[in-house]
Amino acid sequence: MKKRYLLIILVLSFNFTFSQVGIDTQNPRGILHTDGQKDNPVSGTSFTPAQQSNDVLITSEGRIGAGTHNPAVKVDARNSGNGAIGFGTSALTAAAADEGAVRYNSGMEYSNGNQWLPLLTAQPAVSKVIVIAAKTDNTVKLVTPAAATTTGLQNRASNYLVGWTKAFESNSGTSFNASTGVFTAPRNGVYVATFTTDLAPLAINYTTDPLNPIQIEAIWQLYDNTTGLLSTNIVNTIKCVNTMSSNSNGNIDAGSNCTASFYMTTGQRLMPYIWFNLNGSATAGFSLNNTGGYNNLTIAEQ
Structure with missing residues (x-):
């Protein structure tokens, strides 16, 4: 019977002694503690950051500390030394x-x-492109962006907006050509583009025709990365439309805006234009509302 009691005492003593296992340290601070450089003190609870930096331990909470004796999460490698963690494929x-x-x-x-x-x-190697511009005149290119620049917008025709005044452009400052109204993507990515236009107050007068509703469209046109601005170069077209009643008692503003996201590859080009149908003839000489900051453009790389 004495032998049995002695055996029980020895087993309990063994479990108590080895409840914390230290490898190359006599002073383990966790269930399992490895001292890589064998530089820990033999007693006490004070360890310098340098002494901790080469240690790995497992706490009673099941946390792993690599370079720290006080892991706050399941795996903690934060320390004053090299706390990087490598992941494989x-x-x-x-x-x-x-x-x-x-x-x-x-x-x-x-x-x-x-x-x-x-x-x-990862942070981009260069800053994101942001363009902000305003239009304060009536210069447009009618029908196609390859046409000559003219002054005055035309009803029932495509009015490509040129002659912008650039207020700001980040990065190189060369992605947006304010004179032509063409934005060229400097690299592959997603670009959010928005522009707003407002015509000078006018009388809307048009015979009701369900096939030709009274409306003004704000349009973004995306071209490929060649040099042409022809229909064969168009990659995508996004239209935003505002419709209105067929007649007005007096002069009113007619405006529209369009915001769209584009995935553009390097060299692809983006250009804004408007099309409107506000009276019964294809007359020219319409004007934008060039006061009050109504006509603006913003392009932002995401």
């Missing part, structure tokens, strides 16, 4: 890796359980 599908998995695949990616998605952690 993985051939697992996002579903197999499950939600929350992280991998490196020519860039950091995470799994949402269905697909691998990029972690947008």
Whole structure:
């Protein structure tokens, strides 16, 4: 019976003694503690940042500290030294890796359980392009952007807006040609473009015709990366329209605006124009409302 009691005491003593395991340290601070450089003090609770930086430990809460004795999360590598964490690639599908998995695949990616998605952690090598411009005159190119510049807008015709005054452009300052109204993408990316126009007050007078409604359209036209601005160069067209009653008792403003997002490749071009149908003839000589800041353009790279 004495031998049995002695054995129980020895087992309990062994478990107590080795409840914290230290590798190359006599003073473990967790369930398992490895001192890489064998530079920890043999007793006490005071450890310098340099002494902690080469340690790895597992706490009783199941947390892992790499270079720190006080991990605040499941895996904590924050310390005053090199706290970088390296991730390798993985051939697992996002579903197999499950939600929350992280991998490196020519860039950091995470799994949402269905697909691998990029972690947008890298900063661009150059600042994003932002263009702000205003139009304060009536210069346009009628019908096509390749036409000669003229003064005065025309009813029931495409009025390509040229002759902008650039208020601001970030980055190189050369993506937007204020004279021609053409924005050229400096690199592949998503660009949000918006412009607003307002015609000078006029009487809207047109016989009701369901096939020719009274309206004014603000339009963005995207061209390829060649040198032409012809119909064969058009990649995409986005139209925004405002409609109105067929007749007005007096002169009123007619305006429109258009905001759209475009994925543009390097060298593709974007240009704004308006088309309106406010009376029964294709007359020219209409004017923009050039006071009060109504006619503006903004293009922002995302």
